[in-house]
Amino acid sequence: MTDIEKTAGEGAGKSAGEGPAAPAGGPEAIRAVPVRHYGRYISALIAIGILVAIIYAFSQGRINWHAVPEYFFDHRITTGVYKTLMLTVLSMLIGIVGGIVLAVMRLSKNPVTSSIAWFYIWFFRGTPVLVQLFLWFNLGLVFEYINLMPLYKDYWSNFMTPLLTALLGLGLNEAAYMAEICRAGLLAVDEGQTEAAHALGMSHGRTLRRVIIPQAMRVIVPPTGNEVINMLKTTSLVAAVQYPELFRYAQDIGQNSGAPVEMYFLAAAWYLIMTSVLSVGQYYIERHYARGSSRQLPPTPWQRVRANMFSLGRPKGAVSA
Amino acid sequence: MTGKLSKTQDTPPRGAVPMVRAQGVHKSFGHVEVLKGIDLEVRPGEVFCLIGPSGSGKSTFLRCINHLEKINAGRLYVDGELVGYRQQGDKLYELRDREVAMKRRDIGMVFQRFNLFPHMTALENVMEAPVQVKGVNKAQARERAMQLLERVGLADRAGHYPSQLSGGQQQRVAIARALAMDPKLMLFDEPTSALDPELVGDVLDVMRDLAESGMTMVVVTHEMGFAREVGDSLVFMDEGVVVESGHPRDVLTNPQHERTQSFLSKVL
Numbered sequence: 119m120t121d122i123e124k125t126a127g128e129g130a131g132k133s134a135g136e137g138p139a140a141p142a143g144g145p146e147a148i149r150a151v152p153v154r155h156y157g158r159y160i161s162a163l164i165a166i167g168i169l170v171a172i173i174y175a176f177s178q179g180r181i182n183w184h185a186v187p188e189y190f191f192d193h194r195i196t197t198g199v200y201k202t203l204m205l206t207v208l209s210m211l212i213g214i215v216g217g218i219v220l221a222v223m224r225l226s227k228n229p230v231t232s233s234i235a236w237f238y239i240w241f242f243r244g245t246p247v248l249v250q251l252f253l254w255f256n257l258g259l260v261f262e263y264i265n266l267m268p269l270y271k272d273y274w275s276n277f278m279t280p281l282l283t284a285l286l287g288l289g290l291n292e293a294a295y296m297a298e299i300c301r302a303g304l305l306a307v308d309e310g311q312t313e314a315a316h317a318l319g320m321s322h323g324r325t326l327r328r329v330i331i332p333q334a335m336r337v338i339v340p341p342t343g344n345e346v347i348n349m350l351k352t353t354s355l356v357a358a359v360q361y362p363e364l365f366r367y368a369q370d371i372g373q374n375s376g377a378p379v380e381m382y383f384l385a386a387a388w389y390l391i392m393t394s395v396l397s398v399g400q401y402y403i404e405r406h407y408a409r410g411s412s413r414q415l416p417p418t419p420w421q422r423v424r425a426n427m428f429s430l431g432r433p434k435g436a437v438s439a
Numbered sequence: 440m441t442g443k444l445s446k447t448q449d450t451p452p453r454g455a456v457p458m459v460r461a462q463g464v465h466k467s468f469g470h471v472e473v474l475k476g477i478d479l480e481v482r483p484g485e486v487f488c489l490i491g492p493s494g495s496g497k498s499t500f501l502r503c504i505n506h507l508e509k510i511n512a513g514r515l516y517v518d519g520e521l522v523g524y525r526q527q528g529d530k531l532y533e534l535r536d537r538e539v540a541m542k543r544r545d546i547g548m549v550f551q552r553f554n555l556f557p558h559m560t561a562l563e564n565v566m567e568a569p570v571q572v573k574g575v576n577k578a579q580a581r582e583r584a585m586q587l588l589e590r591v592g593l594a595d596r597a598g599h600y601p602s603q604l605s606g607g608q609q610q611r612v613a614i615a616r617a618l619a620m621d622p623k624l625m626l627f628d629e630p631t632s633a634l635d636p637e638l639v640g641d642v643l644d645v646m647r648d649l650a651e652s653g654m655t656m657v658v659v660t661h662e663m664g665f666a667r668e669v670g671d672s673l674v675f676m677d678e679g680v681v682v683e684s685g686h687p688r689d690v691l692t693n694p695q696h697e698r699t700q701s702f703l704s705k706v707l
């Protein structure tokens with residue numbers, strides 16, 4: 119630690135002495151002994167200690183770590199990953215479309231539609247997804263068969279496949295949350311924007327599409343990104359209604375191969391990878407909708423790397439010059 | 440209506456249809472009566488200034504002209520046509536949103552707080568309505584938008600977003616945006632009140648230039664200098680009624696009414 123302090127001190131001294139910020143004739147640059155934050159050292163030590171103890175415990179546990187890489191790209195696992203992603207995408211689509219419809223209903227001047235939307239949101243936000251999934255699965259007790267007269271007719275139990283149960287359960291629940299997010303986004307846009315658009319002769323629909331929604335997106339996108347990540351994790355619940363996805367496959371392999379706990383770790387690793395990728399995607403989408411709201415768009419990680427490369431190169435040039 | 444930018448006429452032809460005609464216009468928000476019977480006429484090609492203390496109802500009246508606010512009583516006509524309603528016999532029928540939008544095309548409006556679309560560049564702001572509402576093709580709209588930005592002195596800022604422009608620049612873009620629809624009437628709602636003092640001049644210059652081109656303008660303003668120099672008519676409003684009206688020079692230098700006198704003594 120003392121080494122680090124020393125080099126850091128040297129580095130600081132150098133840059134202060136050679137930096138272009140301090141002209142030769144100007145006042146002398148301040149060199150003061152910095153305040154020592156002993157509390158920080160102590161808390162860092164404690165945290166590191168605890169971390170090491172946890173890692174040690176895991177490495178000593180009776181866990182066969184080799185099983186994880188062995189099954190990491192097993193075709194059942196990759197199928198599970200694919201199905202988890204598909205479930206996430208489809209149920210988010212249902213959620214977003216439903217959410218927009220519900221948000222518009224909720225904001226409409228028609229008291230009937232707005233109270234129906236209110237009731238929907240009240241019900242789906244107020245009950246656990248897992249319970250909703252089981253309800254959908256067993257709705258055959260209420261509707262013995264489904265009859266879409268000319269198109270389709272079948273027993274509910276045949277119609278309500280695990281996939282459909284999963285999609286409806288996750289999607290309809292999500293719609294309630296997305297409705298609140300969309301509503302907040304629409305309300306966040308300044309009223310003057312609507313007035314300006316109307317004053318230009320734009321219709322309600324066009325105002326919504328061209329002016330309000332693009333601005334609402336800035337408010338809607340960040341929480342929606344969180345919802346997608348949440349959804350990806352929540353899909354693991356549908357294992358309970360017999361739909362095979364990543365978690366379910368991992369469980370199956372675990373029971374057959376005699377490495378159940380290892381497979382949980384494997385699943386966790388896959389979930390982490392997927393959510394990490396999604397977070398990166400979210401960053402770029404947010405950046406896209408930040409257009410015009412901030413004077414300068416935040417740099418992409420790649421731009422940041424390039425900028426840092428330049429700033430690293432500059433002092434060298436200054437020294438040689 | 441094609442945009443008729445005739446040369447300045449000091450005295451518009453007698454008997455021409457007034458651009459705006461208000462007869463006993465009343466407007467309430469809940470129990471608060473904001474307009475208590477406004478009667479006035481704006482002739483084509485004239486610059487009509489509305490002054491008065493805040494809360495006097497002048498902005499509300501302006502917003503009634505393009506039906507952003509619905510009036511409760513009286514009649515309001517723009518270019519001879521009833522605003523927001525259709526009259527058949529004795530009955531009034533409310534216009535559909537689409538019909539109201541149709542009429543608003545001919546009325547440009549400039550807001551105190553600019554209300555530019557923040558997610559579009561200056562150029563896109565000006566192009567938006569012609570492309571979306573009138574269906575002008577993009578290349579033409581772009582060319583026209585550039586001309587308008589040139590006219591307000593901001594051609595070099597075409598690619599900037601509103602957040603990258605100063606208040607005065609934003610307001611000039613907003614004027615260009617309204618002009619892009621070739622309106623026959625322009626409404627200005629305290630266009631310089633949200634600006635730093637040194638930026639006010641640029642916006643007033645653009646408005647003066649517009650007035651000289653013959654545009655009919657209704658201007659709610661606190662800029663007495665502008666009203667005196669550019670205005671053709673001036674109305675002083677207080678507490679929802681027209682207190683005094685006449686030529687700006689007469690009203691501003693020689694106010695007849697006591698309330699006008701006390702207001703002017705505070706602002707001049």
